[in-house]
Amino acid sequence: MQTHREIPFGDGEYTVRLGLAQIFAIQDKTGRGIGEVYARVIEGRMQDQGTGFHFGYGPGARFSIEEVLEVCRQGLIGGGKGFVDGREIEVRDHLATQLVKTYVHPEAGNPINRAWDMAAVILDAAWNGYAPAAEAQKKSPAPKTSEDGSIEEGQSVTE
Numbered sequence: 001m002q003t004h005r006e007i008p009f010g011d012g013e014y015t016v017r018l019g020l021a022q023i024f025a026i027q028d029k030t031g032r033g034i035g036e037v038y039a040r041v042i043e044g045r046m047q048d049q050g051t052g053f054h055f056g057y058g059p060g061a062r063f064s065i066e067e068v069l070e071v072c073r074q075g076l077i078g079g080g081k082g083f084v085d086g087r088e089i090e091v092r093d094h095l096a097t098q099l100v101k102t103y104v105h106p107e108a109g110n111p112i113n114r115a116w117d118m119a120a121v122i123l124d125a126a127w128n129g130y131a132p133a134a135e136a137q138k139k140s141p142a143p144k145t146s147e148d149g150s151i152e153e154g155q156s157v158t159e
Contacts, residue, residue, distance in 0.1 A: 001129040004079060005121060010103035014091065015079030016118075018126040022074035029070045037067055038123045045120055056116050065112065068119035073100045075122035 004017035018026070023034045030037055044060030076082075076096035082089050091099070102108055104115040124130075 001131055003126050003129055005125045005130055007118070007121060009076075009082075009118070010099055012082050012084035012089075014076060014082035014099075016075035016122045016125070017078040017080075018071075018075055018122060019078045022078040023126075026067075026070050026074050030064070030067050032067070037071065038127055040064070041068060041071065041116070041119050041123055056113055056120070058113070061116070063116065063119070065106065065115070068112075068115040069100055069105060071119035071122055072104055072115055073097060075118070076100070 004015055006013055006015050009016075026037060027034060032040070040063045043062045044057050046057050073096045076091050076099055077093055080091055082091050089095075100115075104110050104118055106112055106115075
């Protein structure tokens, strides 16, 4: 189990993680404890029992845009690295801010749901941990598939 994720984001793939320094920064910026931020971001998200994937349902949401944007920024800073065009890059405060402004900020033409999705992934990994696909498959049997390769009804897929 780990508390970081490698996610496709913007121009590459980035590691996202919330360490204590990032959690303190989120709390300072939002004026809320991390538990309250987590609860507010997760509220309104539903889990599809068929696939296990989470999706947002806006009418049930309680987060502020400041919260989700700061979680995204701090998650990138905490992850500290990305892979762009086949090479590793270091992610610090300035680059994280630029990435958030470019790829999830509503003023750059991005839907709010994009920042909400990313913040939920980051917080969920910090709060509950994350088992990469290879580790998760060791713990649970593979879903049954039909002849055309699709997953049979009632089966779930682990990320």
